[in-house]
Amino acid sequence: MAKVSILNMAGEQVGQMDLNDDVFGIKVNEYAVHEVIKNYLANQRQGTQSAKTRSEVRGGGRKPYRQKGTGRARQGSIVAPNHVGGGIVFAPKPRDYRYTVPKKIRRLAMKSALTSKVIDNEIIIIDDLKLEMPKTKEMVKILSNVKADKKALIVMTDKDENIIKSAANIPGVTTTLVSTLNVYEIINHNSFIITKDAVHKIEEVYS
Numbered sequence: 103m104a105k106v107s108i109l110n111m112a113g114e115q116v117g118q119m120d121l122n123d124d125v126f127g128i129k130v131n132e133y134a135v136h137e138v139i140k141n142y143l144a145n146q147r148q149g150t151q152s153a154k155t156r157s158e159v160r161g162g163g164r165k166p167y168r169q170k171g172t173g174r175a176r177q178g179s180i181v182a183p184n185h186v187g188g189g190i191v192f193a194p195k196p197r198d199y200r201y202t203v204p205k206k207i208r209r210l211a212m213k214s215a216l217t218s219k220v221i222d223n224e225i226i227i228i229d230d231l232k233l234e235m236p237k238t239k240e241m242v243k244i245l246s247n248v249k250a251d252k253k254a255l256i257v258m259t260d261k262d263e264n265i266i267k268s269a270a271n272i273p274g275v276t277t278t279l280v281s282t283l284n285v286y287e288i289i290n291h292n293s294f295i296i297t298k299d300a301v302h303k304i305e306e307v308y309s
Contacts, residue, residue: 103127104220108227108298113247116229119298121220122305130214130221135285138203138211142286147199156181156189208285213308215288226250226295231258236267245275251292257283259299280304 104127108117121127156162162181169176183191219225226248233240245254253274258265261279269275278287280303288294296304 106220106225106227108229109248110229111231111244111247113249119227119301121301122309124309125213125305126216126220126225128210128213128217130218131210132214134207134211135214135218135289138208138285139289141201141203142284144199144201149197149199151194152196153190153193155191155193156183158193159187159189162188209308211285212283212288215285216294216304216308219288219294224251224292224294226293227298227301228295229298231256231265231297232262233264233268236264238268238271241265241268241275242272245272245295248295250295253291254293254295255287255291257294257296257300259297259303280307 103123104121105118106121107115108119110116156179159181162179166177166180167174177185179185179188181188183189216225228248231244254276256265256269256275256277257280258277259280266277269277274291276287276291278284280300283304
């Protein structure tokens with residue numbers, strides 16, 4: 103069972119926490135992590151790209167010049183793909199890129215991502231994260247106190263507008279809730295900052 107220090111907003115150690123090995127101490131499954139991240143990125147695609155095939159391009163009804171005797175290659179239509187302004191071969195059309203990944207794989211990927219943060223010493227547990235009012239300067243100070251990397255993910259149990267607004271203007275810093283936490287965000291950030299209550303919530307959901 104991994105032991106991780108609990109810090110306050112000043113960066114001082116105020117205790118230690120034993121992390122559940124069923125969630126934060128499993129064997130990392132890179133395949134599951136890869137599959138879930140690939141799925142997440144595919145689901146973000148709008149799929150609105152579109153181009154015209156030769157049948158959709160205007161014109162092309164008449165043969166541009168006679169078949170023989172010109173010394174040029176034979177051409178049947180000016181909308182053929184080899185012409186400027188002609189149709190596109192295998193033109194992309196609007197489509198839905200979404201697909202689903204089995205629940206077991208999703209859970210395994212989440213546990214693997216959380217475990218990797220413990221292994222790489224990138225998890226930072228804070229006893230409580232509260233601000234009286236939105237203040238970017240205060241949030242920058244807190245991140246500096248806990249020695250967070252420039253790319254940091256802050257995980258909370260409940261929505262706190264003061265925290266969200268304070269972190270919104272800091273490049274590379276993202277805030278999220280336990281209920282909306284995803285594998286891509288965990289892997290995409292170098293520092294995983296999480297409140298003590300949020301750790302308990304994650305262990306409750308995934309153990």
